[in-house]
Amino acid sequence: MDRVYLKVRRCDGPDELSYWEEFSVPHRPRMTVLAALAEIREDPVTADGLPTAPVAVEHGCLEEMCGSCSMVINGKVRQSCSTLVEGLSQPITVEPMGAFPILRDLQVDRSAMFSSLTNVQAWAELDGLHDQSVHQFRSPVEQRRIFALSGCIMCGCCLDACPQINDRSPYDGAFLINSVMLVSERHPFSQLVSSRWGFLKGPGGVASCGNTHNCELACPKDIPLVATIARARWKVMKHSVLSFLKR
């Protein structure tokens, strides 16, 4: 492969119209889509040779751990830093994630994801940073179970892939259910505080999940989202039945 052909859906700013531009960049060994987009900066012209601005992309660690570089590549939402151009049909179509407002080109605003973590108080209730000589044992099996839930990189792929994430649905997304379950299952004495309960059994929580499993298919970290959401549903159902019986 001599050159890489990209077709990028661009946008100059929020509230601006999108437009397509095509690029042709020299191929380098083991080039990823993100690296190909970065290559445009060296000689920012379109495939027709017209001068243009380089494509704006959010990037961070370049190795699929920070969640920065999510985008839709040939119709599939994924991390661009770990998507090698070899094996992709050309021209490679690159678009911003549709679930978030566009800031510029492929940069989208995912701050709502972080705010929702605050809304459900997705944090450990630590009582200070001073040292406490705590010797907590945990079995390796339990560690692996918790570890499987803890790999979320806040990439937003689960939201972009989910048909329930749209303006007609109140669903907050698989990542948030996972975050709440992780925080409440991680510490042996942790309980679901009211804000987390409220979310899980409310309109943004399990009731709005349509069970399509797109989230788990799109998750770059192989988090068992379907099983976690199922466990959350069970918790909500058990809680509802028990409170009914207590009446």
Place this chain on the structure above:
Amino acid sequence: MVEAKNKVVVVGNTIAGALAALCAVEAGASVQLVSRAPLRRSCDSAWKEGIAGVLDGAPCGDSVEQHVCDTILGGDFLAHQSAVRGMCEHAPALIRLCHRMGVPFNRAAEGRISQIGGSGMSFRRTAHVDAVTGQQVVNVLDEQIRRYAAEGKLSLHEYISFGAIVRDENGACRGVIGIDLRSLEAKIYPADAVVLCVGGYAGIYGTSTVSDDHAGAALAQAYLQGADVANPEFVQFHPAAIPGADKARSIGELAFALGARLGAVRNERPWHFIDEWHPRWKGAVPFDVAARDVANAIQEAGSVFLDFDAVDSDALLREASRVFDLCRTFSDRDPLSEHIEVIPAAHYTMGGLWVDEHHMTTVPGLFAAGESDYNYHGANCLGPNVLLSALHGGMTAGRSANSYAEGLGEHVGGIVPSVFERERTLQENELKELMSNEEGENARGIRRELGDELDRHMGIIRHDDELKNAAENIARLAERCSACRPADRSEWANGEVMALRDLKRLLAFADVMVRAAEAREESRGAHFKPSHPNRDDRNWSVATRVRHAAEGPAFSYDDAVDMGELKPRERVYG
């Protein structure tokens, strides 16, 4: 109006920065955390190595003393030893803190935290989560930052890049100017004390394990404004990274501890050169030693690989499955059945801003911690000590910043606004000027040439004549840079004008690096010169200190290494 609380600004939402902010809040300060990216988007998320510490139940014979000695020897007797002692003593408490915050450390069958071996460590004392400990520490710190923000104890200012510090007429740091990465506005953040946790400068190299915007532009800015730099010539090259188009991806961490071996093909047979040259330490040699070995093996055999033939595949998947994922994704090979081609790449920088034992720089009121400081790792860092130094340094700096603010005669509320406005205008005007250049070279070409120059002439093996040439080439690049244009002149979310702004600073810092390397006439840790192949304890047991001056960087060598713990001895990893 009397300001009730000390105002502390932390720049850089990184592991060190987050902990500095949390500690400053707990000590009573009102904290603003200013960062160009959210904590989870920082490259700390990609840090693989665990945290070293002598926990109760450590393997028989281990002790904090042993950890201190391993660290001092690992750093080739350049780290200040009392600082190393403080860090190693603090390690068990920091691991406990991470555990309490929710880090799911790997566990031994009995249920205790499982500790693995690490480079330069004579005992298995690295607590880890697979090979993703950085990400796990990032995630739990991020939770606490968000919690304190929700409780109104600190305020988060994200997508704001560091512009400059603000110094008052006495030279004290009174805050920072931040540049909004979207609107390109310069904003004022007044403070009684500032903590810079902005990472290191490994990304200045063309071949590195970090992205090219982790090159130390913020450190360079602080240097240009009067914060001395220390030991800039000490750069660690990772011996085993998967080559890539935009960066090299390290896979040696934990892999060596599990039995992975570096090898080359010699006479058509695999040659495990590290094992041959270091029969006792093998893959546990410190990375500077391994990187030199790799450079020599590449000279002889052309290329090297990492092989997992001697690794138990269950152990790999249990202790470091991330290594497996990286190989499959970025090298397209299965490490359990194929050799993985690797190259050395710039990875971590031991040098940084000079700081005293309270983490204060030479600018009063300006503190630095994490990879941005210089005091714990000497001439070479041991991987499992890196997160440790970020956590320990962050905690120390956050508390020191608050104490310093407490002791101030006049708090920042009393400083006239024109002091801030002057610096803010300077930053804004610079951006406007850079934006207005329509003609000239694309700055990206100069950036690439700078990276290549350092790769070629300030790599693992350094020659004085090449370092001299490098300084001249860098000066030429700086001249070209003064007449170049950004590749983008939009006034919204313009990464190119920010990159050009950074490039000016990187060129000044690269000059400091090569001159420091040329000036140090010995080999120590990661700094190796065939012209002076041995360590010179008599003349060079000092940190390099560099002060910015108009006529060029001014070097001084009066910061003698404190040798209270261990006297220098031969550094051999046989």
